[in-house]
Amino acid sequence: MALVVQKFGGTSVANIKKIKNVVQKIIREKKAGHDVIVVLSAMAGETDRLIALAHSASESPDEREYDSLISTGEQVTVTLLAIVLNSMGYRAKSFLGFQVQIKTDKAYKKARIKHIDTEAIRKELKKGAIVVVAGFQGVDDDNNITTLGRGGSDTSAVALAAALKADHCDIYTDVDGVYTTDPNICNKARRLDKISYDEMLEMAITGAKVLQPRSVEMAKKYDVHVYVKSTFSDQGGTLVTKEDKDMEREIVSGITYDRDQAKITVVHVPDKPGVAAALFSPLSDNNINVDMIIQNASLEGFTDLTFTVSKKDLKEAQKIVEATAKAVGAKKVEVDDQVAKVSVIGVGMASHSGVAAKMFTTLANEGVNIMMISTSEIKISCVIQRKYTELAVTVLHDAFGLEKKK
Amino acid sequence: MALVVQKFGGTSVANIKKIKNVVQKIIREKKAGHDVIVVLSAMAGETDRLIALAHSASESPDEREYDSLISTGEQVTVTLLAIVLNSMGYRAKSFLGFQVQIKTDKAYKKARIKHIDTEAIRKELKKGAIVVVAGFQGVDDDNNITTLGRGGSDTSAVALAAALKADHCDIYTDVDGVYTTDPNICNKARRLDKISYDEMLEMAITGAKVLQPRSVEMAKKYDVHVYVKSTFSDQGGTLVTKEDKDMEREIVSGITYDRDQAKITVVHVPDKPGVAAALFSPLSDNNINVDMIIQNASLEGFTDLTFTVSKKDLKEAQKIVEATAKAVGAKKVEVDDQVAKVSVIGVGMASHSGVAAKMFTTLANEGVNIMMISTSEIKISCVIQRKYTELAVTVLHDAFGLEKKK
Numbered sequence A, B: 001m002a003l004v005v006q007k008f009g010g011t012s013v014a015n016i017k018k019i020k021n022v023v024q025k026i027i028r029e030k031k032a033g034h035d036v037i038v039v040l041s042a043m044a045g046e047t048d049r050l051i052a053l054a055h056s057a058s059e060s061p062d063e064r065e066y067d068s069l070i071s072t073g074e075q076v077t078v079t080l081l082a083i084v085l086n087s088m089g090y091r092a093k094s095f096l097g098f099q100v101q102i103k104t105d106k107a108y109k110k111a112r113i114k115h116i117d118t119e120a121i122r123k124e125l126k127k128g129a130i131v132v133v134a135g136f137q138g139v140d141d142d143n144n145i146t147t148l149g150r151g152g153s154d155t156s157a158v159a160l161a162a163a164l165k166a167d168h169c170d171i172y173t174d175v176d177g178v179y180t181t182d183p184n185i186c187n188k189a190r191r192l193d194k195i196s197y198d199e200m201l202e203m204a205i206t207g208a209k210v211l212q213p214r215s216v217e218m219a220k221k222y223d224v225h226v227y228v229k230s231t232f233s234d235q236g237g238t239l240v241t242k243e244d245k246d247m248e249r250e251i252v253s254g255i256t257y258d259r260d261q262a263k264i265t266v267v268h269v270p271d272k273p274g275v276a277a278a279l280f281s282p283l284s285d286n287n288i289n290v291d292m293i294i295q296n297a298s299l300e301g302f303t304d305l306t307f308t309v310s311k312k313d314l315k316e317a318q319k320i321v322e323a324t325a326k327a328v329g330a331k332k333v334e335v336d337d338q339v340a341k342v343s344v345i346g347v348g349m350a351s352h353s354g355v356a357a358k359m360f361t362t363l364a365n366e367g368v369n370i371m372m373i374s375t376s377e378i379k380i381s382c383v384i385q386r387k388y389t390e391l392a393v394t395v396l397h398d399a400f401g402l403e404k405k406k
Helices: A016-031 A046-057 A063-070 A072-087 A119-126 A152-163 A197-205 A213-222 A275-285 A311-328 A347-351 A355-365 A386-399 B016-031 B046-057 B063-070 B072-087 B119-126 B152-163 B197-206 B213-222 B275-285 B311-328 B347-351 B355-365 B386-399
Strands: A003-008 A035-040 A092-095 A102-104 A113-116 A130-134 A137-139 A145-147 A168-173 A194-196 A226-230 A238-241 A254-270 A290-295 A302-310 A332-345 A372-376 A379-385 B003-008 B035-040 B092-095 B102-104 B113-116 B130-134 B137-139 B145-147 B168-173 B194-196 B226-230 B238-241 B254-270 B290-295 B302-310 B332-345 B372-376 B379-385
Touching: A003 A016, A003 A152, A016 A035, A016 A072, A016 B046, A035 A072, A035 A119, A035 A152, A046 A063, A046 A072, A046 B016, A046 B072, A063 A072, A063 A145, A063 B072, A063 B092, A072 A092, A072 A130, A072 B046, A072 B063, A072 B072, A092 A119, A092 B063, A113 A152, A119 A130, A130 A152, A137 A152, A152 A168, A152 A213, A194 A197, A197 A213, A197 A238, A197 A254, A197 A332, A213 A226, A254 A275, A254 A311, A254 A386, A275 A290, A275 A302, A275 A311, A290 A372, A302 A311, A311 A332, A332 A355, A332 A386, A355 A379, A355 A386, A379 A386, B003 B016, B003 B152, B016 B035, B016 B072, B035 B072, B035 B119, B035 B152, B046 B063, B046 B072, B063 B072, B063 B145, B072 B092, B072 B130, B092 B119, B113 B152, B119 B130, B130 B152, B137 B152, B152 B168, B152 B213, B194 B197, B197 B213, B197 B238, B197 B254, B197 B332, B197 B379, B213 B226, B254 B275, B254 B311, B254 B386, B275 B290, B275 B302, B275 B311, B290 B372, B302 B311, B311 B332, B332 B355, B332 B386, B355 B379, B355 B386, B379 B386
Parallel strands: A003 A035, A003 A168, A035 A130, A092 A130, A102 A137, A168 A226, A194 A238, B003 B035, B003 B168, B035 B130, B092 B130, B102 B137, B168 B226, B194 B238
Antiparallel strands: A102 A113, A137 A145, A226 A238, A254 A302, A254 A332, A290 A302, A332 A379, A372 A379, B102 B113, B137 B145, B226 B238, B254 B302, B254 B332, B290 B302, B332 B379, B372 B379
């Protein structure tokens, strides 16, 4: 008998009919003799509806109230699922963040789980109940409701699996696993049977939407075996797990892209200590995440600083940066909202040379100009003009031979 | 400086525009220097939508899950109102049942408040915050979410006013007070400036929808001054309070009606101990409320038993009663789903004779047959054919001279 966590995303619980479909997957595990904990997202579109409601109430809604408001989406799906399960004769009980006591810090809209009290859940499992937990939400030490950020239900599921030492955590979604790249823009994309935590993390960070990056970090930290599976089919699936011998043979595992990028350049900045801090601190104070940062070699005491932000943050970032640029004596600020980031990811990269060269050559051969480059042990990212995104992904997928299993 | 509880119903917070309108009434109290606690219902129609959702998941939804589901309606309105208030520069904080700790018993769907912890609210008031509390909901000792039954937000508001010793509790609704009868069916209906708890309670029980009966009971118990006011106008208002000298002059204060009635007669029942218990216990076990009960004088050891139930319960009640009737040897069961109850209410009735006679004569003069009668110290109710409801109300309103203030 195993302990299994099953997480279903918004498209899997988009309406009552789909919720009743999901029930089949749950019952199958239960009938196989396993203890089952189910974690749900809100119905597809519901969180967006609630966010729009908050913004119709105020341009910048109070964050405590915002979190309490949008957490209702998961409250609706978990209670509905528990109602369906009970009506079919299964003992089932829904748990909200405060009922489990999923304790988080106080960072509204992007809270981090600090501790999960497993007592109440264990008690219900012992009684034979299917436990249905609202994803995405927790409470801080003062019982204020917090939320974990977009895709936070993945993190809820992995955190519960870790806290309860579950045998595995199955993330059910509308695709049947993790692909070498997005099948929607590259028809040669191939599903991976296995991927390492580190690669999955880089893929999630650089644009693959299948798992929230934080959930992968947590899975790695607590060694939770995560299966990405399809709600709508029993085929396929990808196991996210520790690196093993098999994986090492693959130099590149996947290509990702992120179209939600914008580029800001501060031109002719005095190159002296404290300037970077002066530029980036006010952005961080305003919760604007800066992704890639590049600084040219200094010329006669001046340099250019280029960095990327989310497209949605561009307007606010520009306002803030223009003020600081003036204060530090920079010449001007240039922005480009027509960029994208394309990344090549693979654990094998660390011990194989030539991956970067191959990537740059492949893009150059297609006339795609590289504006910025950033690298890690297992990833190379390039910022390019957005219109070349699909082209870049497709040619890189070919160049690294990803359609064939090695 | 006073402490004021303001409660707004579903039509008052039906959308963002209306919520922003409600804010004006709140700010006015705050600017006058008062401490303000706001209690809200769900947006008009939202609770019904959630109930429909529950019933699409199961014909008889698990009650614990049902309560947790429908409590989200109030969570949405309180957070939205707090967002609006904060964006206007007022410190405001929403509280859910578990955050206040509004402790109830475990009777899902019709829970009773046992205790309210006032500490968290007092702390916020001391900081100058407007406290916005979700009506209709509480938690039991195990932190399961419970709801208080239809109109339960009135009870939440009065209970909070009692627990916090508020100076008054203002119930804002879509009418501007308590009327001598329903203005929609009698154009001579007159708004009352004051009404006693007992009269208000009888009116609420016998069909006036302006306040939940339980909220009036609680207001009486803790002597909470309740004002019924209009959200959409500053005119009018009715004070519900202790009986005073003024009120005693009015023999009859109001006429109510309830069209949601059905009548069941068990014909030729053996008149022996235990028969009534045998008939009514299974109804109560199935949560069917029996209202009026009449038993004819016994004739040769047999009698007829007639009683009323809510129209919505008729089908189930009939099934249950037919089974018991057979078991106790009654001849047959007759039902009538075309009845209504009309009631005349007034504290003066207790010390004035002739009210009943006047009521019966007035109805008889219009050819309205009285099927059942029930009386209390301050109320006389008659069951009549439903089609005569409006006629009965109008002629009784005239007969007792209710259009003129005495």
